[in-house]
Amino acid sequence: MKEYKVITALFLSAVMLGTAPLTVWGAESFSTGESFSDGTENIPDIVTDSALSGESSERDYELSIETGTDVELTESDFYDPEFRVEKYVKVRNSGKKETRVRVDASGLKNFEVDDQMAKWSEDYEEQDSKRLLKPGETLDFFVLPKQEYGTYDETFDFLADDGSRYPVHITMNREKNPTEKKSLEITEKSSESFPIMHWGYKTLPEARIYVLKNFTDMNMELSFDYSKDCSVSLSGNTSLAPGESTELSLCPQMGLPVGEHDLGVTVTAKTATGETITKKIWDSFRVDSRTFQGLVDTIEPVTGITNGVEKTADALHLPSVLKVYGAEADGEKTTFSADVKWDVENCAYNPKNTASQSFTVNGQLELREGENNEELDTSVKIKVQVDAYKALNRPVIDPTWTRVITNYAELSLRDISNEADGYFFVAAESQKELEKGNYIAQVKVAKSELNHYPKLKYIPEGTHYLYCRAYKEESGHTEKYGEWSEGFLLKVNIKTPNAPVVQKLQVKKNDVKIILGSNTEELDGYDVVAARSKDGDEPSDYIKVQCRYSGNSKELILKGVPKGNWYIGVHGYKYLDGSNKKVLSKWAEVQKVTVKTSLVTGKPAVKSAKVSRQGTKRKVTVKFTVPKACDGTDWVLAKKVSQSEDGSYTYVSGYAYTKKNQTKTTVIFKNVKPGVYYLTGRAYVKGYAKNYTKWSEVKKVVVK
CATH class of the missing domain: 2.60.40.10 (Immunoglobulins)
Known part of the structure; x- marks a missing residue:
């Protein structure tokens, strides 16, 4: 049973x-x-x-x-x-x-x-x-x-x-759907949808055309019922003989309010026998609120501009867009952003004048077609104040591009200092703590690095203020500093994990085992690097190597590290709830190791692959060469292969037979079923884990 x-x-x-x-x-x-x-x-x-x-x-x-x-x-x-x-x-x-x-x-x-x-x-x-x-x-x-x-x-x-x-x-x-018998067929002749029109539009868009055709063997009479927001017209009469067609034009009405409008048409056809056929046409038409009705706010003056900046709208930090009122929707005022073009060339600013300057720049809103249906005045003005020249003037933090991401902040300056070699960014609890030198995070950024998204890292959880001041390098390795900037609010809602504690490093061939202390915080994962040098407390100039570990294991293995002296860096991370964003800890203490074994280069090469048969059993014997210093090889016979454009084999998939951990230069696949297979293998050196060479060239094997 x-x-x-x-x-x-x-x-x-x-x-x-x-x-x-x-x-x-x-x-x-x-x-x-x-x-x-x-x-x-x-x-x-x-x-x-x-x-x-x-x-x-x-x-x-x-x-x-x-x-x-x-x-x-x-x-x-x-x-x-x-x-x-x-x-x-x-x-x-x-x-x-x-x-x-x-x-x-x-x-x-x-x-x-x-x-x-x-x-x-x-x-x-x-x-x-x-x-x-x-x-x-x-x-x-x-x-x-x-x-x-x-x-x-x-x-x-x-x-x-x-x-x-x-x-x-x-x-x-x-089951397959049965073929539907045609009666009245409606097809679109025009494929383009209605364009979006702005409130107060003066012309109608081009009508949508639909073809109505009688597929029955008798005459039919057409009638129409349509929504109040549209108009309908026919190219011919409402009677259609068998096989005859007519064109229906669908268009919105003039003066529709802001919003989405359904343009629905119900077509009813009655045949000579009294049969009624009903079809529906549905379209939509949108009236947008982007019709200029004036500025929302008074244009605020621009102040604190560094003396000597270029005579351009960007250098003077003139706004590229202004918020303006649009048409009303459901009784409420709407707003939208309009581009503005400033006539900087004809303003009174002189970049060569080292004194402070105040002047007005005229501009014009650049509205799109249909956004000024009421033809209102679109000219605008803005006042600008440029500071007098200073060698290390106070920088201005850019509020648009300076932002907190997890436990670090990306840094950007709106205005820089004239003769600065770099900038010193710090986070402090308050202006008073800043003056005492009590910084909770700090970083120095060279002038050349400002455009490469510098970061202030490992900011503690809480509310802090970001400050910046310029510095100039002087003789004797000293630095001269300028004034601090205004404080910029930083809110960090994430707790920075504690740095891992490295207890011991061990080297085996090309693998480095990192043993963490038992007091290391439980984390979601680790980033481990081998670096050629270190910068302060952090590794720098990394190479790309693999790291493996299991779950919250306190033993990490860095695989395939080349011969040489390396600085090993480890930091942990936790994921934000419901996301794949990492919150990084500080680096553990960087430690130096020496790897004495060179990486294996090359790959196995197949010398022969012979198929033999004894009774009903078949086997494939493969002889090959391997690079020096390898510990073993893994081989596969696969059913599928991918090819490049020139027809050469690239890689295999769908493994049928495998032979792993082979320590000789001959491998035998036994009890192979008849078929076409693709053979490839790779060698490895085993330290704490397997470090593989590239796959051998793929060889086709036919088993009859």
């Missing part, structure tokens, strides 16, 4: 391109932050889902269908004809012993089950669906329909090693 276990849970749905049977994703469970065996990071969610929590079975062999035992394909799953549906199924070993998971698909005729993992990049390893599944581990499968339409009800089974069966029931009900 067959034994069945039914466990109900949620199931997920996914879609992928293509009409041929699709490849399944399959993966073991990982914890958040874990890496693949080759160090690949950023594991997709579908791979990192851990098994659902719950008590394990008391049985030695038992499987749980985590995504549910009933799979239903409905019309909503086929939402795009270019995509094909597939259903994701997760199987968990909920027994006490290890087991393999087999699929009995003998009951399927119109569906298929695939157990291969899709390989999207060379760093992802395939799922080994033949391996023993430990208690609590999972495997992933996809159920795929073979047909686009049809009504099917089928069942397949998952089997554990003791022969117990766990059925999954699949249903699909999707």
Whole structure:
């Protein structure tokens, strides 16, 4: 007697391109932050889902269908004809012993089950669906329909090693829609929508044209019912003979108020037999409130301009837009922003005059077509005051581009100092604390770095003020400072995590293990770098290397570090709730290490790949060379290959057979089924983790 276990849970749905049977994703469970065996990071969610929590079975062999035992394909799953549906199924070993998971698909005729993992990049390893599944581990499968339409009800089974069966029931009900018999057909002749018009418009837009055609074999009489906001006219009469057509023109009325207007037309056709056919035409027309009705506010003077700046609107910080009133909407005044062009060339400002200057600049609002239907005066004026010349005049913080992001602030100055070599930014609790030199965060920014988004980092949670002053370098490595700027309010709502504590560094070949102290705060993750130098308390001039760790592990491994002396930097981070934004801690104390092993260059090279047969069994024997100093190789026979434009093979996917941790220069794939395969491999050096070379050239292998 067959034994069945039914466990109900949620199931997920996914879609992928293509009409041929699709490849399944399959993966073991990982914890958040874990890496693949080759160090690949950023594991997709579908791979990192851990098994659902719950008590394990008391049985030695038992499987749980985590995504549910009933799979239903409905019309909503086929939402795009270019995509094909597939259903994701997760199987968990909920027994006490290890087991393999087999699929009995003998009951399927119109569906298929695939157990291969899709390989999207060379760093992802395939799922080994033949391996023993430990208690609590999972495997992933996809159920795929073979047909686009049809009504099917089928069942397949998952089997554990003791022969117990766990059925999954699949249903699909999707019929093609019958062809609709034509009667009165309405088609659009003009494809363009009505343009947006501004309140007070003086002309109507071009009408939308619709063609009405009689597809019946008898005469029909047309009548129309339409909304009050539109007008309708016909090119011919209201009677249509069989096959005859007429054109309907749809246009909005003049003088409509601000807002969205529905232009609906109901067309009723009556045939000679009394049959009534009703069709609807729907369009819309929008009247915008952007019709100039005057300035909202008085234009404020611009003050504190640095003496000697260029004679341009940007240098004088003249506003590029002004807020103006528009037409009323629902009894309320509306506003919009209008561009303004300033006549700076003809103002009285003289950049060569070192004395303070006050002058007026005339300007003109630049309104778009239709935004001044009432032809109002659009001229404007602004007063400007330029300070007298100072070598280190007080800088002005730019309120537009200076902003807080998590626990740091991006810095920008509206006005700089004439002879400054750089600027000193600080955050303080108040003006009094500033005068005492009690800064809670500080940074020096060279003049050349001002346009590269400098940052004031690790600002404590709370309300503070940002100040800035210019400095000039003098002889004897001293600095002369100017006046402090006005304070700029900083509100930081995020707590900065504590810096990690590095207890010990260990080197093994090209890997560096960082052991953190037990007093290190629990964080969401770490950034670890190898740097050629350090700048104060921080590493600088990083190189790109991988770091791997598991969850909140206190042991971090920096992979593939080249030979040489390196400064190792570690800082932690926490994510903002509901986002992927990192809140960084300060760097841990930077420590120096020496790596004595050179990185392995090159890649394996296949010398031969021979297919042999003994009875019904076939094997593929591969001989190859590897770069010096390698510890081993991994090889795959894959079913799919990608090609470049010149036809050469680039990478493989859909692994069929794998051989890992090979320490000789010959590898044998046994019990290979007939088919066309693509062979490739890569070598590795193993320190604390595997550091891979590039893949070998892909070689085609035909097994008959």
